[in-house]
Amino acid sequence: MIIVGFRVVAAVWITVLGIIAVVGNDASTAVVAGAIGLAWVWTGLTVVVARRGKLDHLAWLIADLAVAALIVVADALDGQGFFVGGFPTTSVLLWGYAYGIPGGLGSAALLAGVLAATGDYDLTAAISNFVLYLAVGGVAAWAFQVLRSSERRRVEAETALAEERAARIRVEERAEMAAHLHDSVLQTLALIQKAPDVAEMHNLARGQERELRSWLFGGADPDATLSGALDQVCSESESRFGLKVELVTAGDRRLDDRLRALVAATGEAVNNAAKHAGVEEVAVFADAGGDPIVVFIRDRGAGFDPDLVAADRKGLAESVIGRMQRNGGHADVISAPGSGTEVRLSMPVS
Protein backbone atom coordinates (compact mmCIF):
# COMPACT_ATOMS: atom_id res chain seq x y z
CA MET A 1 0.00 0.00 0.00
CA ILE A 2 2.79 2.38 0.97
CA ILE A 3 4.70 1.57 -2.21
CA VAL A 4 1.65 2.09 -4.42
CA GLY A 5 1.10 5.47 -2.75
CA PHE A 6 4.72 6.47 -3.35
CA ARG A 7 4.47 5.39 -6.95
CA VAL A 8 1.38 7.51 -7.62
CA VAL A 9 3.06 10.49 -5.96
CA ALA A 10 6.20 9.81 -8.04
CA ALA A 11 4.14 9.70 -11.25
CA VAL A 12 2.64 13.09 -10.44
CA TRP A 13 6.12 14.33 -9.56
CA ILE A 14 7.66 13.15 -12.84
CA THR A 15 4.77 14.78 -14.74
CA VAL A 16 5.30 18.16 -13.08
CA LEU A 17 9.11 18.02 -13.49
CA GLY A 18 8.70 16.88 -17.08
CA ILE A 19 6.45 19.83 -17.96
CA ILE A 20 8.92 22.21 -16.32
CA ALA A 21 11.77 20.57 -18.23
CA VAL A 22 9.97 21.02 -21.58
CA VAL A 23 8.70 24.56 -20.95
CA GLY A 24 11.65 25.94 -18.95
CA ASN A 25 14.69 24.05 -20.23
CA ASP A 26 13.72 23.27 -23.78
CA ALA A 27 13.86 19.51 -23.27
CA SER A 28 12.78 17.09 -26.00
CA THR A 29 8.96 16.93 -25.85
CA ALA A 30 8.81 13.44 -27.39
CA VAL A 31 11.23 11.88 -24.89
CA VAL A 32 9.64 13.57 -21.87
CA ALA A 33 6.09 12.71 -22.98
CA GLY A 34 7.17 9.11 -23.62
CA ALA A 35 8.74 8.81 -20.18
CA ILE A 36 5.71 10.36 -18.46
CA GLY A 37 3.36 8.07 -20.42
CA LEU A 38 5.43 5.02 -19.47
CA ALA A 39 5.47 6.16 -15.83
CA TRP A 40 1.66 6.45 -15.72
CA VAL A 41 1.01 3.16 -17.53
CA TRP A 42 3.42 1.38 -15.17
CA THR A 43 1.79 3.07 -12.14
CA GLY A 44 -1.59 1.76 -13.32
CA LEU A 45 -0.14 -1.74 -13.68
CA THR A 46 1.40 -1.43 -10.22
CA VAL A 47 -2.04 -0.76 -8.73
CA VAL A 48 -3.47 -3.84 -10.49
CA VAL A 49 -0.58 -6.11 -9.46
CA ALA A 50 -0.67 -4.80 -5.89
CA ARG A 51 -4.37 -5.59 -5.68
CA ARG A 52 -3.59 -9.20 -6.60
CA GLY A 53 -0.86 -9.25 -3.95
CA LYS A 54 1.87 -10.13 -6.43
CA LEU A 55 4.13 -7.09 -6.07
CA ASP A 56 6.95 -9.21 -4.63
CA HIS A 57 7.11 -11.76 -7.47
CA LEU A 58 10.56 -11.88 -8.98
CA ALA A 59 9.34 -11.44 -12.60
CA TRP A 60 7.46 -8.29 -11.65
CA LEU A 61 10.43 -6.97 -9.67
CA ILE A 62 12.80 -7.41 -12.60
CA ALA A 63 10.33 -5.77 -15.02
CA ASP A 64 9.86 -2.95 -12.53
CA LEU A 65 13.59 -2.37 -12.28
CA ALA A 66 13.89 -2.39 -16.09
CA VAL A 67 11.16 0.25 -16.43
CA ALA A 68 12.87 2.38 -13.75
CA ALA A 69 16.17 2.06 -15.61
CA LEU A 70 14.45 2.97 -18.89
CA ILE A 71 13.05 6.15 -17.33
CA VAL A 72 16.50 6.98 -15.99
CA VAL A 73 17.91 6.51 -19.48
CA ALA A 74 15.12 8.69 -20.92
CA ASP A 75 16.17 11.39 -18.51
CA ALA A 76 19.60 11.33 -20.07
CA LEU A 77 18.24 11.36 -23.65
CA ASP A 78 16.03 14.41 -23.34
CA GLY A 79 18.92 16.69 -24.07
CA GLN A 80 18.09 19.24 -21.41
CA GLY A 81 16.90 19.23 -17.84
CA PHE A 82 16.64 16.70 -15.04
CA PHE A 83 13.03 15.56 -14.68
CA VAL A 84 13.11 11.94 -13.52
CA GLY A 85 12.40 12.89 -9.86
CA GLY A 86 11.43 10.14 -7.46
CA PHE A 87 10.06 7.57 -9.90
CA PRO A 88 13.07 5.20 -10.02
CA THR A 89 13.31 5.38 -6.24
CA THR A 90 9.93 3.64 -5.93
CA SER A 91 11.45 0.59 -7.62
CA VAL A 92 14.21 0.67 -5.02
CA LEU A 93 11.52 0.74 -2.32
CA LEU A 94 9.87 -2.28 -3.91
CA TRP A 95 13.13 -4.24 -3.98
CA GLY A 96 13.80 -3.29 -0.39
CA TYR A 97 10.32 -4.48 0.52
CA ALA A 98 10.77 -7.81 -1.26
CA TYR A 99 14.42 -8.68 -0.57
CA GLY A 100 15.33 -6.63 2.47
CA ILE A 101 18.47 -4.51 2.74
CA PRO A 102 20.40 -6.44 0.02
CA GLY A 103 17.47 -5.93 -2.40
CA GLY A 104 17.24 -2.23 -1.58
CA LEU A 105 20.99 -1.59 -1.85
CA GLY A 106 21.42 -3.74 -4.98
CA SER A 107 18.62 -2.12 -6.94
CA ALA A 108 19.75 1.33 -5.77
CA ALA A 109 23.31 0.65 -6.91
CA LEU A 110 22.09 -0.56 -10.30
CA LEU A 111 19.88 2.46 -10.96
CA ALA A 112 22.51 4.90 -9.69
CA GLY A 113 25.01 3.16 -12.00
CA VAL A 114 22.69 3.54 -14.99
CA LEU A 115 22.16 7.18 -14.05
CA ALA A 116 25.90 7.85 -13.78
CA ALA A 117 26.70 5.97 -17.00
CA THR A 118 24.10 7.64 -19.20
CA GLY A 119 23.71 11.08 -17.69
CA ASP A 120 25.93 14.05 -18.25
CA TYR A 121 26.96 14.62 -14.63
CA ASP A 122 30.18 15.72 -13.07
CA LEU A 123 31.82 13.45 -10.51
CA THR A 124 30.32 15.17 -7.45
CA ALA A 125 26.76 14.96 -8.77
CA ALA A 126 27.26 11.33 -9.78
CA ILE A 127 28.56 10.39 -6.32
CA SER A 128 25.80 12.31 -4.55
CA ASN A 129 23.17 10.59 -6.72
CA PHE A 130 24.78 7.25 -5.98
CA VAL A 131 24.80 7.86 -2.21
CA LEU A 132 21.23 9.18 -2.30
CA TYR A 133 19.94 6.06 -4.01
CA LEU A 134 21.86 3.76 -1.68
CA ALA A 135 20.52 5.64 1.35
CA VAL A 136 16.93 5.39 0.12
CA GLY A 137 17.31 1.67 -0.64
CA GLY A 138 18.95 0.85 2.68
CA VAL A 139 16.69 2.92 4.92
CA ALA A 140 13.51 1.77 3.19
CA ALA A 141 14.48 -1.89 3.42
CA TRP A 142 15.36 -1.49 7.08
CA ALA A 143 12.03 0.29 7.78
CA PHE A 144 10.11 -2.52 6.10
CA GLN A 145 11.93 -5.05 8.23
CA VAL A 146 11.06 -3.18 11.41
CA LEU A 147 7.41 -2.94 10.33
CA ARG A 148 7.31 -6.66 9.54
CA SER A 149 8.82 -7.80 12.81
CA SER A 150 6.53 -5.57 14.88
CA GLU A 151 3.53 -6.95 12.98
CA ARG A 152 4.74 -10.49 13.66
CA ARG A 153 5.18 -9.73 17.36
CA ARG A 154 1.66 -8.28 17.50
CA VAL A 155 0.17 -11.43 15.92
CA GLU A 156 2.16 -13.65 18.28
CA ALA A 157 0.98 -11.64 21.28
CA GLU A 158 -2.63 -11.87 20.15
CA THR A 159 -2.37 -15.63 19.59
CA ALA A 160 -0.88 -16.11 23.04
CA LEU A 161 -3.64 -14.00 24.55
CA ALA A 162 -6.36 -16.00 22.77
CA GLU A 163 -4.83 -19.28 23.93
CA GLU A 164 -4.63 -18.07 27.48
CA ARG A 165 -8.24 -16.91 27.34
CA ALA A 166 -9.39 -20.31 25.98
CA ALA A 167 -7.48 -22.09 28.75
CA ARG A 168 -9.05 -19.86 31.37
CA ILE A 169 -12.54 -20.52 29.94
CA ARG A 170 -11.90 -24.28 30.09
CA VAL A 171 -10.83 -24.04 33.70
CA GLU A 172 -13.86 -21.91 34.54
CA GLU A 173 -16.22 -24.35 32.81
CA ARG A 174 -14.74 -27.26 34.72
CA ALA A 175 -15.09 -25.37 37.98
CA GLU A 176 -18.66 -24.43 37.15
CA MET A 177 -19.50 -28.04 36.31
CA ALA A 178 -17.95 -29.29 39.53
CA ALA A 179 -19.86 -26.68 41.50
CA HIS A 180 -23.11 -27.57 39.80
CA LEU A 181 -22.69 -31.31 40.35
CA HIS A 182 -21.77 -30.68 43.96
CA ASP A 183 -24.82 -28.51 44.60
CA SER A 184 -27.23 -30.78 42.80
CA VAL A 185 -26.29 -34.42 42.28
CA LEU A 186 -24.06 -34.91 45.34
CA GLN A 187 -26.58 -33.23 47.63
CA THR A 188 -29.38 -35.36 46.26
CA LEU A 189 -27.36 -38.55 46.61
CA ALA A 190 -26.74 -37.67 50.25
CA LEU A 191 -30.45 -37.07 50.76
CA ILE A 192 -31.31 -40.36 49.05
CA GLN A 193 -29.07 -42.23 51.51
CA LYS A 194 -31.01 -40.67 54.36
CA ALA A 195 -34.44 -40.98 52.79
CA PRO A 196 -36.92 -42.55 55.21
CA ASP A 197 -38.85 -44.53 52.60
CA VAL A 198 -38.78 -45.74 49.04
CA ALA A 199 -41.35 -43.19 47.87
CA GLU A 200 -39.21 -40.33 49.09
CA MET A 201 -36.11 -41.89 47.54
CA HIS A 202 -37.95 -42.27 44.26
CA ASN A 203 -39.11 -38.71 44.37
CA LEU A 204 -35.61 -37.37 45.01
CA ALA A 205 -34.11 -39.45 42.22
CA ARG A 206 -36.79 -38.42 39.76
CA GLY A 207 -36.43 -34.72 40.56
CA GLN A 208 -32.66 -34.89 40.29
CA GLU A 209 -32.84 -36.75 37.01
CA ARG A 210 -35.06 -34.07 35.56
CA GLU A 211 -32.80 -31.28 36.80
CA LEU A 212 -29.61 -32.89 35.52
CA ARG A 213 -31.17 -33.70 32.19
CA SER A 214 -32.28 -30.15 31.59
CA TRP A 215 -28.86 -28.85 32.70
CA LEU A 216 -26.99 -31.21 30.38
CA PHE A 217 -29.18 -31.06 27.32
CA GLY A 218 -30.61 -27.58 27.80
CA GLY A 219 -34.37 -27.83 28.06
CA ALA A 220 -36.66 -25.38 26.34
CA ASP A 221 -36.85 -21.98 27.97
CA PRO A 222 -39.69 -22.03 30.54
CA ASP A 223 -40.29 -18.30 30.07
CA ALA A 224 -40.39 -18.35 26.30
CA THR A 225 -42.00 -21.48 24.91
CA LEU A 226 -45.07 -23.57 25.57
CA SER A 227 -43.09 -26.81 25.88
CA GLY A 228 -40.61 -25.22 28.30
CA ALA A 229 -43.40 -23.79 30.47
CA LEU A 230 -45.30 -27.10 30.49
CA ASP A 231 -42.13 -28.94 31.45
CA GLN A 232 -41.70 -26.57 34.36
CA VAL A 233 -45.25 -26.87 35.76
CA CYS A 234 -45.14 -30.66 35.38
CA SER A 235 -41.86 -30.96 37.25
CA GLU A 236 -43.21 -28.67 39.97
CA SER A 237 -46.18 -30.99 40.42
CA GLU A 238 -43.85 -33.99 40.42
CA SER A 239 -41.78 -32.69 43.26
CA ARG A 240 -44.76 -31.35 45.21
CA PHE A 241 -46.83 -34.53 45.06
CA GLY A 242 -44.21 -37.19 44.43
CA LEU A 243 -45.83 -38.52 41.29
CA LYS A 244 -44.52 -39.12 37.81
CA VAL A 245 -45.77 -36.87 35.03
CA GLU A 246 -45.20 -38.29 31.57
CA LEU A 247 -45.10 -35.13 29.43
CA VAL A 248 -45.23 -35.42 25.66
CA THR A 249 -45.27 -32.40 23.38
CA ALA A 250 -45.61 -32.20 19.63
CA GLY A 251 -44.75 -28.87 18.07
CA ASP A 252 -44.13 -25.73 20.05
CA ARG A 253 -45.10 -22.07 20.22
CA ARG A 254 -43.93 -18.84 21.78
CA LEU A 255 -45.71 -18.11 25.04
CA ASP A 256 -48.33 -15.39 25.11
CA ASP A 257 -50.97 -14.58 27.74
CA ARG A 258 -53.43 -17.15 26.45
CA LEU A 259 -50.82 -19.88 26.40
CA ARG A 260 -49.70 -18.90 29.89
CA ALA A 261 -53.30 -19.44 30.98
CA LEU A 262 -53.26 -22.80 29.19
CA VAL A 263 -50.08 -23.76 31.04
CA ALA A 264 -51.54 -22.70 34.39
CA ALA A 265 -54.73 -24.71 33.72
CA THR A 266 -52.59 -27.72 32.82
CA GLY A 267 -50.68 -27.42 36.09
CA GLU A 268 -53.94 -27.25 38.05
CA ALA A 269 -55.35 -30.29 36.25
CA VAL A 270 -52.18 -32.26 37.06
CA ASN A 271 -52.33 -31.17 40.70
CA ASN A 272 -55.96 -32.16 40.80
CA ALA A 273 -55.14 -35.64 39.54
CA ALA A 274 -52.34 -35.90 42.09
CA LYS A 275 -54.67 -34.99 44.92
CA HIS A 276 -57.77 -36.97 44.02
CA ALA A 277 -57.00 -39.75 41.57
CA GLY A 278 -54.76 -41.80 43.84
CA VAL A 279 -52.28 -42.64 41.10
CA GLU A 280 -48.52 -42.57 40.75
CA GLU A 281 -48.50 -41.44 37.17
CA VAL A 282 -50.25 -38.79 35.09
CA ALA A 283 -49.91 -38.45 31.32
CA VAL A 284 -49.84 -35.00 29.72
CA PHE A 285 -49.88 -34.53 25.97
CA ALA A 286 -49.72 -31.12 24.30
CA ASP A 287 -50.18 -30.78 20.56
CA ALA A 288 -49.13 -27.30 19.44
CA GLY A 289 -48.96 -28.24 15.78
CA GLY A 290 -52.48 -27.20 14.89
CA ASP A 291 -55.24 -24.74 15.73
CA PRO A 292 -56.55 -24.90 18.40
CA ILE A 293 -53.64 -25.95 20.56
CA VAL A 294 -54.77 -28.88 22.67
CA VAL A 295 -53.54 -30.34 25.94
CA PHE A 296 -54.74 -33.62 27.46
CA ILE A 297 -54.19 -34.48 31.12
CA ARG A 298 -55.01 -38.08 31.84
CA ASP A 299 -54.87 -40.41 34.81
CA ARG A 300 -56.05 -43.97 35.34
CA GLY A 301 -57.20 -43.23 38.86
CA ALA A 302 -60.42 -43.18 40.87
CA GLY A 303 -62.44 -40.98 38.55
CA PHE A 304 -65.64 -39.24 39.52
CA ASP A 305 -69.01 -38.21 38.15
CA PRO A 306 -68.56 -34.72 36.68
CA ASP A 307 -72.29 -34.05 37.15
CA LEU A 308 -72.00 -34.51 40.88
CA VAL A 309 -69.14 -32.13 41.46
CA ALA A 310 -68.48 -31.89 45.15
CA ALA A 311 -67.57 -28.64 46.81
CA ASP A 312 -63.92 -29.72 47.09
CA ARG A 313 -63.74 -30.05 43.32
CA LYS A 314 -64.04 -26.30 42.89
CA GLY A 315 -60.37 -26.27 41.94
CA LEU A 316 -61.16 -27.96 38.68
CA ALA A 317 -64.18 -25.72 37.93
CA GLU A 318 -62.44 -22.47 38.81
CA SER A 319 -58.76 -22.93 38.07
CA VAL A 320 -59.15 -25.06 35.00
CA ILE A 321 -62.54 -24.62 33.30
CA GLY A 322 -63.09 -21.00 34.41
CA ARG A 323 -59.53 -19.96 33.56
CA MET A 324 -59.74 -21.48 30.08
CA GLN A 325 -63.06 -19.77 29.34
CA ARG A 326 -61.89 -16.38 30.56
CA ASN A 327 -58.99 -16.59 28.12
CA GLY A 328 -61.02 -17.62 25.11
CA GLY A 329 -60.38 -21.35 25.42
CA HIS A 330 -62.33 -24.37 26.37
CA ALA A 331 -62.05 -27.26 28.84
CA ASP A 332 -63.82 -30.62 29.04
CA VAL A 333 -63.60 -33.07 31.89
CA ILE A 334 -64.27 -36.68 30.97
CA SER A 335 -64.49 -38.99 33.91
CA ALA A 336 -66.49 -41.75 35.49
CA PRO A 337 -66.04 -43.44 38.84
CA GLY A 338 -63.42 -46.15 38.51
CA SER A 339 -62.25 -45.32 35.01
CA GLY A 340 -59.85 -42.44 35.46
CA THR A 341 -60.11 -38.86 34.36
CA GLU A 342 -59.12 -36.97 31.28
CA VAL A 343 -59.10 -33.18 31.16
CA ARG A 344 -59.09 -31.81 27.61
CA LEU A 345 -57.98 -28.23 27.14
CA SER A 346 -58.14 -26.34 23.89
CA MET A 347 -56.93 -22.83 23.15
CA PRO A 348 -57.39 -21.26 19.72
CA VAL A 349 -54.29 -19.69 18.19
CA SER A 350 -54.96 -15.98 18.64
Add this chain to the structure above:
Amino acid sequence: MTDPIRVFLVDDHDLFRAGVRAEIGSHVHLVGEADEVAAAIEMITERAPEVVLLDVHLPGGGGRAVIEAVMKTNPEVKFLAISVSDAPEDVVDVVHAGARGYVTKSIRGPELVAAIEKVASGDAVFSPKLAGFVLDAFTALTPADVDDELASLSAREREVLQHIARGYTYRETGEALFISVKTVETHVGSVLRKLQLTNRNELTRWAADRQLI
Protein backbone atom coordinates in the same frame (compact mmCIF):
# COMPACT_ATOMS: atom_id res chain seq x y z
CA MET B 1 -48.34 -71.37 25.30
CA THR B 2 -44.99 -71.58 23.54
CA ASP B 3 -41.35 -71.39 24.47
CA PRO B 4 -40.24 -68.16 26.13
CA ILE B 5 -39.07 -65.46 23.72
CA ARG B 6 -35.34 -65.52 22.97
CA VAL B 7 -33.99 -62.09 23.90
CA PHE B 8 -30.53 -60.58 23.47
CA LEU B 9 -29.52 -57.58 25.57
CA VAL B 10 -27.18 -54.82 24.36
CA ASP B 11 -26.25 -52.10 26.82
CA ASP B 12 -22.93 -50.70 27.98
CA HIS B 13 -24.01 -50.22 31.60
CA ASP B 14 -23.43 -53.33 33.74
CA LEU B 15 -25.84 -52.08 36.36
CA PHE B 16 -28.63 -51.67 33.87
CA ARG B 17 -28.08 -55.13 32.36
CA ALA B 18 -28.17 -56.65 35.83
CA GLY B 19 -31.42 -54.80 36.53
CA VAL B 20 -33.02 -56.02 33.30
CA ARG B 21 -31.86 -59.60 33.99
CA ALA B 22 -33.48 -59.48 37.40
CA GLU B 23 -36.73 -57.96 36.12
CA ILE B 24 -37.42 -59.96 32.98
CA GLY B 25 -35.10 -62.98 33.29
CA SER B 26 -37.86 -65.26 34.51
CA HIS B 27 -40.28 -64.27 31.74
CA VAL B 28 -38.04 -64.45 28.69
CA HIS B 29 -35.05 -66.52 27.63
CA LEU B 30 -31.99 -64.26 27.72
CA VAL B 31 -29.60 -65.77 25.17
CA GLY B 32 -26.76 -63.30 25.58
CA GLU B 33 -25.49 -59.84 26.35
CA ALA B 34 -23.05 -57.40 24.79
CA ASP B 35 -21.74 -54.00 25.81
CA GLU B 36 -20.49 -52.60 22.52
CA VAL B 37 -21.30 -52.57 18.82
CA ALA B 38 -18.83 -55.09 17.34
CA ALA B 39 -19.44 -57.79 19.95
CA ALA B 40 -23.20 -57.22 19.70
CA ILE B 41 -23.20 -57.71 15.92
CA GLU B 42 -21.11 -60.87 16.13
CA MET B 43 -23.13 -62.53 18.90
CA ILE B 44 -26.55 -61.55 17.54
CA THR B 45 -25.81 -62.99 14.09
CA GLU B 46 -24.50 -66.13 15.77
CA ARG B 47 -27.29 -66.67 18.30
CA ALA B 48 -30.20 -65.36 16.22
CA PRO B 49 -32.50 -64.12 19.02
CA GLU B 50 -36.08 -63.15 18.27
CA VAL B 51 -35.82 -59.77 19.95
CA VAL B 52 -32.81 -57.56 20.68
CA LEU B 53 -33.23 -55.07 23.49
CA LEU B 54 -30.90 -52.38 22.23
CA ASP B 55 -29.49 -49.32 23.98
CA VAL B 56 -29.60 -46.27 21.70
CA HIS B 57 -26.25 -44.95 22.98
CA LEU B 58 -23.45 -47.47 22.58
CA PRO B 59 -19.70 -47.18 22.26
CA GLY B 60 -18.56 -48.00 18.74
CA GLY B 61 -21.29 -46.47 16.60
CA GLY B 62 -24.55 -46.44 18.57
CA GLY B 63 -27.61 -48.65 18.32
CA ARG B 64 -28.12 -47.68 14.71
CA ALA B 65 -24.87 -49.41 13.67
CA VAL B 66 -25.99 -52.68 15.27
CA ILE B 67 -29.36 -52.60 13.51
CA GLU B 68 -27.87 -51.80 10.12
CA ALA B 69 -25.29 -54.61 10.34
CA VAL B 70 -27.63 -57.30 11.65
CA MET B 71 -30.43 -56.44 9.18
CA LYS B 72 -28.09 -57.40 6.31
CA THR B 73 -27.63 -60.99 7.46
CA ASN B 74 -30.54 -61.62 9.84
CA PRO B 75 -33.49 -59.51 8.73
CA GLU B 76 -35.87 -61.55 10.90
CA VAL B 77 -34.31 -60.25 14.14
CA LYS B 78 -36.50 -57.55 15.73
CA PHE B 79 -35.13 -54.62 17.69
CA LEU B 80 -36.67 -52.78 20.61
CA ALA B 81 -34.76 -49.58 21.35
CA ILE B 82 -34.29 -48.50 24.94
CA SER B 83 -32.59 -45.38 26.25
CA VAL B 84 -32.29 -43.06 29.18
CA SER B 85 -32.43 -40.00 26.95
CA ASP B 86 -35.47 -38.59 25.29
CA ALA B 87 -33.55 -36.59 22.72
CA PRO B 88 -35.84 -36.82 19.70
CA GLU B 89 -33.03 -37.14 17.16
CA ASP B 90 -31.65 -40.22 18.91
CA VAL B 91 -35.00 -41.89 19.27
CA VAL B 92 -36.27 -41.19 15.78
CA ASP B 93 -32.89 -42.12 14.30
CA VAL B 94 -32.84 -45.61 15.78
CA VAL B 95 -36.49 -46.23 14.86
CA HIS B 96 -35.74 -44.99 11.36
CA ALA B 97 -32.89 -47.50 11.16
CA GLY B 98 -35.36 -50.32 11.76
CA ALA B 99 -36.18 -50.65 15.47
CA ARG B 100 -39.77 -51.84 15.96
CA GLY B 101 -40.31 -49.60 18.94
CA TYR B 102 -38.84 -47.47 21.67
CA VAL B 103 -39.16 -47.47 25.45
CA THR B 104 -37.36 -45.48 28.14
CA LYS B 105 -35.22 -47.08 30.83
CA SER B 106 -37.66 -46.03 33.51
CA ILE B 107 -40.13 -48.60 32.16
CA ARG B 108 -41.31 -51.17 34.74
CA GLY B 109 -40.52 -54.86 34.39
CA PRO B 110 -43.98 -56.16 33.39
CA GLU B 111 -44.39 -53.36 30.84
CA LEU B 112 -41.00 -54.20 29.36
CA VAL B 113 -41.97 -57.86 29.05
CA ALA B 114 -45.23 -56.83 27.36
CA ALA B 115 -43.31 -54.59 24.96
CA ILE B 116 -40.88 -57.41 24.10
CA GLU B 117 -43.81 -59.77 23.43
CA LYS B 118 -45.47 -57.20 21.21
CA VAL B 119 -42.29 -56.65 19.19
CA ALA B 120 -41.72 -60.42 18.91
CA SER B 121 -45.21 -60.87 17.43
CA GLY B 122 -44.40 -58.29 14.76
CA ASP B 123 -46.16 -55.27 16.20
CA ALA B 124 -44.69 -51.86 16.82
CA VAL B 125 -44.26 -50.49 20.31
CA PHE B 126 -44.94 -46.79 20.44
CA SER B 127 -44.44 -45.17 23.81
CA PRO B 128 -46.27 -41.85 24.33
CA LYS B 129 -42.93 -40.04 23.81
CA LEU B 130 -42.27 -41.76 20.50
CA ALA B 131 -45.82 -41.05 19.35
CA GLY B 132 -45.27 -37.36 20.19
CA PHE B 133 -41.97 -37.23 18.30
CA VAL B 134 -43.44 -38.92 15.25
CA LEU B 135 -46.46 -36.60 15.21
CA ASP B 136 -44.10 -33.68 15.47
CA ALA B 137 -41.85 -34.97 12.68
CA PHE B 138 -44.71 -35.56 10.28
CA THR B 139 -46.20 -32.15 11.06
CA ALA B 140 -42.87 -30.47 10.38
CA LEU B 141 -42.00 -32.35 7.20
CA THR B 142 -43.73 -30.46 4.44
CA PRO B 143 -45.27 -32.46 1.59
CA ALA B 144 -42.53 -31.22 -0.75
CA ASP B 145 -39.96 -33.04 1.33
CA VAL B 146 -41.09 -36.56 0.62
CA ASP B 147 -43.11 -38.65 -1.74
CA ASP B 148 -46.80 -37.79 -1.28
CA GLU B 149 -47.92 -41.24 -0.16
CA LEU B 150 -45.37 -41.16 2.62
CA ALA B 151 -45.38 -37.45 3.32
CA SER B 152 -48.35 -37.37 5.57
CA LEU B 153 -50.19 -39.54 8.02
CA SER B 154 -53.80 -40.36 7.33
CA ALA B 155 -56.34 -38.71 9.60
CA ARG B 156 -56.90 -42.05 11.32
CA GLU B 157 -53.19 -42.67 11.87
CA ARG B 158 -52.88 -39.20 13.34
CA GLU B 159 -55.79 -39.86 15.70
CA VAL B 160 -54.26 -43.14 16.81
CA LEU B 161 -50.89 -41.48 17.48
CA GLN B 162 -52.55 -38.65 19.37
CA HIS B 163 -54.26 -41.12 21.68
CA ILE B 164 -51.03 -43.01 22.29
CA ALA B 165 -49.28 -39.72 23.03
CA ARG B 166 -52.05 -38.98 25.53
CA GLY B 167 -51.09 -42.12 27.42
CA TYR B 168 -53.77 -44.46 26.02
CA THR B 169 -52.88 -48.10 25.59
CA TYR B 170 -53.60 -49.72 22.23
CA ARG B 171 -56.75 -51.27 23.74
CA GLU B 172 -57.94 -47.92 25.16
CA THR B 173 -57.18 -46.22 21.86
CA GLY B 174 -59.28 -48.82 20.03
CA GLU B 175 -62.17 -48.32 22.46
CA ALA B 176 -62.01 -44.53 22.13
CA LEU B 177 -62.01 -44.67 18.33
CA PHE B 178 -64.45 -47.62 18.04
CA ILE B 179 -61.93 -49.81 16.26
CA SER B 180 -60.33 -53.14 17.20
CA VAL B 181 -56.94 -53.46 18.84
CA LYS B 182 -55.81 -55.24 15.68
CA THR B 183 -56.73 -52.17 13.62
CA VAL B 184 -54.84 -49.92 16.04
CA GLU B 185 -51.80 -52.16 15.60
CA THR B 186 -52.17 -51.99 11.84
CA HIS B 187 -52.22 -48.19 11.94
CA VAL B 188 -49.19 -48.02 14.21
CA GLY B 189 -47.35 -50.47 11.93
CA SER B 190 -48.07 -48.36 8.91
CA VAL B 191 -46.87 -45.20 10.70
CA LEU B 192 -43.66 -47.06 11.53
CA ARG B 193 -43.26 -48.07 7.89
CA LYS B 194 -43.82 -44.49 6.71
CA LEU B 195 -41.26 -43.23 9.18
CA GLN B 196 -38.70 -45.79 8.06
CA LEU B 197 -39.22 -44.89 4.41
CA THR B 198 -38.80 -41.18 5.09
CA ASN B 199 -35.55 -39.60 3.96
CA ARG B 200 -33.11 -39.70 6.85
CA ASN B 201 -31.73 -36.25 6.03
CA GLU B 202 -35.18 -34.73 6.37
CA LEU B 203 -35.59 -36.33 9.78
CA THR B 204 -32.19 -35.12 10.90
CA ARG B 205 -33.09 -31.63 9.85
CA TRP B 206 -36.39 -31.83 11.67
CA ALA B 207 -34.65 -32.94 14.86
CA ALA B 208 -32.09 -30.17 14.57
CA ASP B 209 -34.73 -27.50 13.96
CA ARG B 210 -36.73 -28.79 16.85
CA GLN B 211 -33.84 -28.17 19.19
CA LEU B 212 -33.69 -24.54 18.13
CA ILE B 213 -37.21 -23.58 19.07
